[in-house]
Amino acid sequence: ATGLELRPVGTVLSALPPLPADWRALVDFAAAYYQRGVGELALAVLPPELRKLDDTQLARRVARLQREAAAPSAALPAPPAQPALSAEQAAALEIVAAADRPLLLHGVTGSGKTEVYLRAAERALAAGRQALVLVPEINLTPQLEARFAERFPGRVLVSLHSALTPAQRLRHWLLAHLGRADLVLGTRLAVFTPLLRPGLIVVDEEHDPSFKQQEGARYSARDLAVWRAAQRGVPVLLGSATPSLESWQRALQGRYRRVEMAARIGGGAMPRVRIVDMSVLPRPAEGERVLAPALLHALH
Secondary structure (H helix, E strand, O other), rough: OOOOOOOOOOOOOOOOOOOOOOHHHHHHEEEEEEEOOOHHHHHHHHOHHHHHHHHHHHHHHHHHHHHHOOOOOOOOOOOOOOOOOOOOHHHHHHHHOOOOOOOEEEEOOOOHHHHHHHHHHHHHHHOOOOEEEEEHHHHHHHHHHHHHHHOOOOOOOEOOOOOOHHHHHHHHHHHHOOOOEEEEEHHHHHHHHHOOOOEEEEEOOOOHHHHOOOOOOOOHHHHHHHHHHHHHHOOOOEOOHHHHHHHHHHHHHHOEEEEEOOOOOOOOOOOOOOOOOOHOOOOOOOOOOOOOHHHHHHHH
């Protein structure tokens, strides 16, 4: 086309394997669907440190990571004893194994959804695959990371989120891109992690608005996770005690399969909830606390 000027390629990073075809397809789809430039989106989701290294520097880092991965590890602790599964957890796992569409894991708080994630990841790893687990907030990542690390000693687990330093983010991204990472945990940005052997994608608390990128190149990590899983033919688990309306509607339409986990582990009862209609109560005087009298009485 006239009026376009092509700029020369700055550097070819030959020390790295090419980005996988499915990763490029994901970026192409996201750019088209969310009306952004492909280059803009790709630069937003790739580690910024990649643009600061030349091919020689990158080759040294890759070689170091490969040596570390090949080095014999010290004696590993035995994995902890796995808890017995409830009937609902066992049923959910069997559905995951035969999944032919996205699964909406609708489980009340305390129903053991995380244990389902762990067992599903275990099956994926046993088959030589990788697992990607997305959480909405950074402060949830260390908790989940600790549980996965305890359950899978000896496996390479990396996290990807905005609290990492640029060097840490590049290291973790490289481990995933090179196929060395078995488990990738992260916030919405992690949905763009290149995976050579994907076997499972989990989106925990799928209803959370934090999965939507609201600045720059906007996207919904939950929806992209569903698209990515369908593209590669791997199970995708969307877990929530309060599913989003979009996911609920798709379950009603049959596009998602809803798996219900209504019982809490250990049989604990859900807390009683009392709803007070504030509109029928006298309006508080100026400066008074706007709390229902029933709530104040219960607190006292």
